[in-house]
Amino acid sequence: MNIGDKAPENLGKPYKHRNMMNRKSLLNLWLVTLTICGLAVFSACSDDNNVVQKSGSDFRDTLKTLNWGTDTCFIYGHKTPDVDAVTSALSYAKLMRSLGYNCKAKVSSKMNRETAYISQLFGFDVPELKTSVVPQTRLILTDHGDYAQCVDGAREAIILQKIDHHTEGDIHDADVPYVRREMVGSTNTIIYEMYQELGVPIDRETAHIMLAGILSDTRNLSKSTTCGIDTIVWTALTSQLGLSADSVAKINYAMQEAASSYDGMKDIEIFESDYKNYDMKGHRVGIGSLEYKQSEMNAFMDRMLAVMPEVMAKNNLEMVFAKIDNMVPNPDPTQALSPYIQNGIYFIYYGEGTKEIAEAIFGTSQREGVTYTKEDLSRKQIVPKMEAVIK
Numbered sequence: 001m002n003i004g005d006k007a008p009e010n011l012g013k014p015y016k017h018r019n020m021m022n023r024k025s026l027l028n029l030w031l032v033t034l035t036i037c038g039l040a041v042f043s044a045c046s047d048d049n050n051v052v053q054k055s056g057s058d059f060r061d062t063l064k065t066l067n068w069g070t071d072t073c074f075i076y077g078h079k080t081p082d083v084d085a086v087t088s089a090l091s092y093a094k095l096m097r098s099l100g101y102n103c104k105a106k107v108s109s110k111m112n113r114e115t116a117y118i119s120q121l122f123g124f125d126v127p128e129l130k131t132s133v134v135p136q137t138r139l140i141l142t143d144h145g146d147y148a149q150c151v152d153g154a155r156e157a158i159i160l161q162k163i164d165h166h167t168e169g170d171i172h173d174a175d176v177p178y179v180r181r182e183m184v185g186s187t188n189t190i191i192y193e194m195y196q197e198l199g200v201p202i203d204r205e206t207a208h209i210m211l212a213g214i215l216s217d218t219r220n221l222s223k224s225t226t227c228g229i230d231t232i233v234w235t236a237l238t239s240q241l242g243l244s245a246d247s248v249a250k251i252n253y254a255m256q257e258a259a260s261s262y263d264g265m266k267d268i269e270i271f272e273s274d275y276k277n278y279d280m281k282g283h284r285v286g287i288g289s290l291e292y293k294q295s296e297m298n299a300f301m302d303r304m305l306a307v308m309p310e311v312m313a314k315n316n317l318e319m320v321f322a323k324i325d326n327m328v329p330n331p332d333p334t335q336a337l338s339p340y341i342q343n344g345i346y347f348i349y350y351g352e353g354t355k356e357i358a359e360a361i362f363g364t365s366q367r368e369g370v371t372y373t374k375e376d377l378s379r380k381q382i383v384p385k386m387e388a389v390i391k
Contacts, residue, residue: 056197063099066160066177069138073103073160074130076151077187078144080275081107083115083216083255087209088142088187089127092163094209095191096140098200103140106130108151112273114216114259121251122208133157143187145169148277148284163190166380170279185223185230188213192233204241211237211248216259220252224376256340260291260327267307268314271322277315278383280390286315288322289379294343297326301348305369308350319351321358321386323379326372344374347382353391360389 075093077085089105096103105127119126133139135156145162146169147155161178162171165187173179182190188210195202202210214234218226221234238248262270274289288311292300301324308320324347327340348370349358355365361382362371 056199059194059198060099062178063101067138067158068101068160069136069158071102071138073101073138073140074133074151075103075105075140075142076108077142078146078149078276079109079151080272081109081111081115081143082274083112083118084186084188084213085143086111086115086119086126087213088163088191090124091188091191091206091209091213092140092142094206095195095198095200099198106151108132112259113261114255117258118212118216118251118255121254122212124205124209124212141171142191144276145171145181146276146278147171148279163187163194165190167384183225183227185218185221185226186214187217189227189230189233192237193229202237202240207237207240211241211243215248215252216255219256220249223378225378225380260340267303268310271304271307271311275311276379277317280387283319283390284315284317285386285390286311286317286320287379287383288320290322291325291327291340291342293340294326294328297324297346300324301346301370305348305350308348312351317351319349319354319357321347321349321354323347323377323382342376344372345377347371347373357386357389361385 073096075089075096077089081089086105086107089107093103093105107127107129108131110129111126115126130151132152134153137153137157139151139154139157139159140161140163141150141154141159142163143165144150145164145166149169150171159171159176162173162176162181164179164181165184166181167183168181173181180190180194184190192202192210211234214230214237217223218230218234221231238245243251259274262273265273270290271288276287276289278285278287288304290304304322304324308322311317312320323345325345326343328343330341347358347362349355350369355369358371359365362373365371
């Protein structure tokens with residue numbers, strides 16, 4: 001069975017947020033899309049909160065009430081941006097401009113190799129680097145909701161909107177005029193929904209941009225955070241672009257190779273290639289997300305543990321962690337889905353109190369600084385577990 005023919009197992013259910021279409025209208029939209037795509041089975045992806053939504057016309061009315069000012073509104077993903085952070089800023093900036101608002105995507109720090117690869121392959125320009133903003137700058141945030149992950153100066157900026165697929169961070173929903181937060185696989189999935197709700201056409205460039213984000217954040221629908229609505233959007237975008245399931249799988253394969261290639265990088269650059277800062281109950285915490293070959297894992301973990309004190313000092317942190325996906329070679333070389341298959345994760349730690357936190361979640365350390373779980377967990381799944389045990 002082709003990937004595109006797979007019935008979705010979990011239909012993404014949005015978190016509680018404001019200024020959106022009603023539940024019945026959204027369900028109708030999804031059912032229509034399901035019919036078009038030939039997908040007929042779905043179930044809830046999250047049971048967290050009730051949904052209060054409005055129609056696309058209500059969203060247009062809400063936008064008119066926002067404090068846009070006269071200068072450009074900048075749209076940012078999180079610091080050390082991955083593909084979804086970069087592409088969600090791009091696709092949402094295009095949506096806002098189509099509605100008549102002066103918005104431009106930016107990045108606050110250097111992009112990773114996977115982003116460089118897919119932007120060149122798909123032929124779209126990446127946002128310009130702008131590392132800080134002045135007070136009263138208008139901002140829209142995508143793919144994050146914590147000040148520690150924001151562009152420098154965000155605390156003194158005016159945040160107009162937040163479009164995200166993580167749990168609520170310290171930029172509280174109640175403090176932002178418009179929030180769209182859904183626990184789905186990719187921020188671009190949410191933005192695709194918004195294009196549909198508003199009746200805004202998606203051109204080929206934007207389709208490529210959105211698909212890039214979804215491929216990266218769901219690993220071509222294979223991650224445990226993938227929901228049915230991600231599958232629906234994947235199907236719609238690949239159909240629009242005329243891409244077969246096999247060709248998309250090969251693209252994903254190359255993206256994963258680019259993401260896991262650390263050739264020529266210093267160890268601290270590797271650690272920070274996919275890295276986020278958090279404020280957890282008043283504690284300054286940094287968490288990296290990496291992957292490495294099982295055959296060389298112990299040596300790699302030693303290198304990452306060795307740079308964690310430098311990461312702590314550089315970012316003024318109290319605790320530093322990293323999840324490292326344990327990658328084993330794909331036993332079937334004829335399958336282009338992935339060069340590697342994940343076999344659990346290592347969770348490494350450094351700093352006072354970190355051992356207790358890591359062991360409370362993952363059990364007894366294998367050795368100092370290292371825990372392990374057979375579960376396939378993303379960082380966004382680990383963070384709530386940490387917040388539940390941290391004091």
